[in-house]
Amino acid sequence: MPTVPADTSPAHRLRERLAPLLSLAATRVDRRLPSERDMMASLQTTRITLREALNELEAEGCVYRENRRGWFVSPPRLRYDLLACLPFHEMVRSQQRSARTLLLSAEEVIAPVKVARRLGLAEGERVYRICRARLVDERRVLYVEHHLLPRCFPAILDFDLARESLTELYRREYGIRVGRVSYELGTCVLSSDAAGALNAVRGSPAQRITRINHDQNGRAIDCDDEYWRHDAIELTLSAAPQGG
Template sequence: MGESQTTVAVICKALSESIATGAFSAEGRLPSERALSDHFSTTRITLREALGQLEAQGLIYREVRRGWFVSPPRIVYNPLQRSHFHAMAKDQGRDAQTEVIDAKYCVASETVCQKLLLPSGSEVICIRRLRYIDKRPVLYVEHYLNPLYFQGILDADLTTSLTDLYAARYDIHYGRVRFDMVPTLLSEQASRALRVASGSPALFITRTNRDQHDRVIDCDLEYWRYDALHIDVEVN
């Protein structure tokens, strides 16, 4: 092992121990890269290699123009439980918020039309939202709704649960659901929303939902920060 690799290992071990003992500020911000380089008497390149390894382990994360932070505990997500985002967070003692980026009618992509079983070039309702856990953005999601079932929904408060809104306003309840999950790199749009570098790793979940009458009603394209999520499924 070369000298720089020895230094990387030493930095990783020291920072891991500091994180474990809660040595950093209340908001979990690490000292600046310059301060850390000085502290470990190393170059910025070697330091960044160590920080990159800790980031890959999910121990720390970087926000563009804000610096490095200790990663909070991951949110546990069981796709088989029909719980919505806010309820899921509350059950785990976490605070959830939802911000609407935009909501409008748009022409759906070929992929979305196929998911919704609609003809090519169909117009759908598109709602883009950013979702936070404990004030940290963790999920960028695009919802595509079949407009036949949700007239007037753009007038509603879309920062709340769509699950609850569907039930209260339209008497529509989720039935069967199909999940597709793949690791991916964040798009420019998703990166900007999540305040991370473009091309950062993510878990991409496509969810296609049917209602109690087995009609395909909507599909969600979810981009999760890879270090924010723990998939936990138990099948009987």
């Protein structure tokens, strides 16, 4: 069997020389790498080669970039257990991390086609759309768009949606609990809205998680489109095999 030649490209060789900088940055509170200009000077390389090496590391989830702030070493991933169905803040805090939510917008809109299909709505029916950015240890890692049925949750937009858990609001104010969740998983790139919310570069890789929530009576009541920085989470799922 022929031997696969080792990667000897300038970017690959530079990655080895970047390792000490990554190790040092990982010990800093903000985990920030030196500026590209400083790295180019200290490593005696070109911007093209440096960017290629950093982009490779970003694709592997080792580093990430923020607009107008530079490059950072990625922190440990958050474990996202699909079966646990924990609210965001509860999931994050259970892993001894800090969580915060920013409300970006909350309004009533005509349901987009894909949302109408998920919720069994006719063309032109309206939904509540709530857009939020969510932070782990003060890093923006998640942009989420919620679409809710207004008839199930009248006046829900009047609540403090930056502080309140929707799941808790459903139970406390409307007597509705989530009885079943359907997931759609996929990879994508960040749109302008998602990238802006996460201080990321448009087109950066992302993990998409779509949830369709059904109430205790089996009725579809809302759906969420979550767009995570791809290095921020590790999806987990435990299930008992069926049959022999």
